[in-house]
Amino acid sequence: MPKVKDFYHRIEIIDECFRQKGKKWSIDALLKAVNQKLLDRYDDTVSKRTVQYALDYLINEKAAPIKKAKQGAKVYYFYDDANYSIKTLPLTDEEIVLLKDAVELIKQIGSASIAQDLVSVIAKLENTIAKNPIADRTIIQFERQTTATGLEFMDDLFTGVKEKIVLKITYQPFGKEPYDQLVHPYLLKEYRNRWFLIARDDKHNTLCNLALDRMKSVKPTKGAFTENDLFDPATYFNNLIGVTFPLDEAVSNIVLKVKKAQAPYITSKPIHFTQETEGPFSDGSILVKLKLINNYELRSVLLSYGADIEVLEPESLREQIKLIFQTGNLIYE
Structure with missing residues (x-):
C-alpha cells in the first residue's frame, strides 16, 4: 500500500512537470521524468499505472486544468492554465x-x-x-x-481506514504464535500512548481491537470492504475507559469512596466525564459515582490509587479489586 506522503511526492513532481510552460507530456515521457526525480530525491521509482492514477487524481479530485491533445497515435497532457499549481x-x-x-x-x-x-x-x-x-x-x-512499537504501521492503517481497504494483518498476542487476520478497518484509537485499530473481523463478522505493538505486518487486499454497521465511533467509548469492551458486559453504576488525601485530585481531574461527586463528609472523604463498563482498564485505574479508593458498588467489581489486593499482599508476606 503506497504511503500517503509518497503519493503526494508523485503529485508534486507531476505538477512541476506540467508547470514547464509550453511543454506537453506523453505518458511515457512523464513516467520517465517522474521516475528520474523520484530516484534523485527519494531513491524510488513507480509504474506507468501509478502515474496514470496520479493523473486521474489531479483531474477528478483536485479539478486540475489538465488537457489532452492527440498528435498521431500519441496522447499528450498539459496544464490549460499556465499559472496553475497545486502549491498555490x-x-x-x-x-x-x-x-x-x-x-x-x-x-x-x-x-x-x-x-x-x-x-x-x-x-x-x-x-x-x-x-x-x-x-x-x-x-x-x-x-x-515512551513510544510503543508498531507505529511504523500507522500510515498504512490510516490509509486503510480512510480509503476503505480490507487489510491482512499478521498479529501476535503476547505469549502466543502469530496468525493472519483479515479485517475491515474503521477507527484508530489511542489510549495511554498505545494505539489500537478498531475493525471488523472478516471471519467472525464481529468487532475487534488490535494493538499496533502486536502487529507484525500489514498488507492491503482486494477484498470487498464492508461498511461499519457495528458501532458508532462518536458514542461507543462514552462509558468505557480504554478500548476493551467485554462481551455481555453492561454499563454499571459504580460508587467509590475516596479518602481525604485524594479527594481534591479526583475532584479537579475526574476519573471519567460521567463522574459525579458527593461530599466532602466529616472525615474529608467524598463519594464518586461513575457510569462505566467494568473492564481491565477501569480496574487498572482504580488500583493506581491504592488504598485511597474503596469500591462500594457494584459488589462484583468490589470483589475483583479485593481479590487483586489479597493476591498482591501474599507476594510481600
Whole structure:
C-alpha cells in the first residue's frame, strides 16, 4: 500500500512537470521524468499505472486544468492554465504561524513521524507564500512518554481506514504464535500512548481491537470492504475507559469512596466525564459515582490509587479489586 506522503511526492513532481510552460507530456515521457526525480530525491521509482492514477487524481479530485491533445497515435497532457499549481494555496503568514504552533504541540505529544511530515508540509507552504523564522524557545511542554512499537504501521492503517481497504494483518498476542487476520478497518484509537485499530473481523463478522505493538505486518487486499454497521465511533467509548469492551458486559453504576488525601485530585481531574461527586463528609472523604463498563482498564485505574479508593458498588467489581489486593499482599508476606 503506497504511503500517503509518497503519493503526494508523485503529485508534486507531476505538477512541476506540467508547470514547464509550453511543454506537453506523453505518458511515457512523464513516467520517465517522474521516475528520474523520484530516484534523485527519494531513491524510488513507480509504474506507468501509478502515474496514470496520479493523473486521474489531479483531474477528478483536485479539478486540475489538465488537457489532452492527440498528435498521431500519441496522447499528450498539459496544464490549460499556465499559472496553475497545486502549491498555490490561500494561506496567510498568520496561518503558517498557527500551523507551526500545532506542530510543536504534536512534537510534545510524542508523534515524531507525524510531526516531521507536518514540518515538511509547512516548509513547502513557506516556500509558496513567505518565510517565517522558527521559534527558538519552548513555550509549552508535556510529560515525555515512551513510544510503543508498531507505529511504523500507522500510515498504512490510516490509509486503510480512510480509503476503505480490507487489510491482512499478521498479529501476535503476547505469549502466543502469530496468525493472519483479515479485517475491515474503521477507527484508530489511542489510549495511554498505545494505539489500537478498531475493525471488523472478516471471519467472525464481529468487532475487534488490535494493538499496533502486536502487529507484525500489514498488507492491503482486494477484498470487498464492508461498511461499519457495528458501532458508532462518536458514542461507543462514552462509558468505557480504554478500548476493551467485554462481551455481555453492561454499563454499571459504580460508587467509590475516596479518602481525604485524594479527594481534591479526583475532584479537579475526574476519573471519567460521567463522574459525579458527593461530599466532602466529616472525615474529608467524598463519594464518586461513575457510569462505566467494568473492564481491565477501569480496574487498572482504580488500583493506581491504592488504598485511597474503596469500591462500594457494584459488589462484583468490589470483589475483583479485593481479590487483586489479597493476591498482591501474599507476594510481600
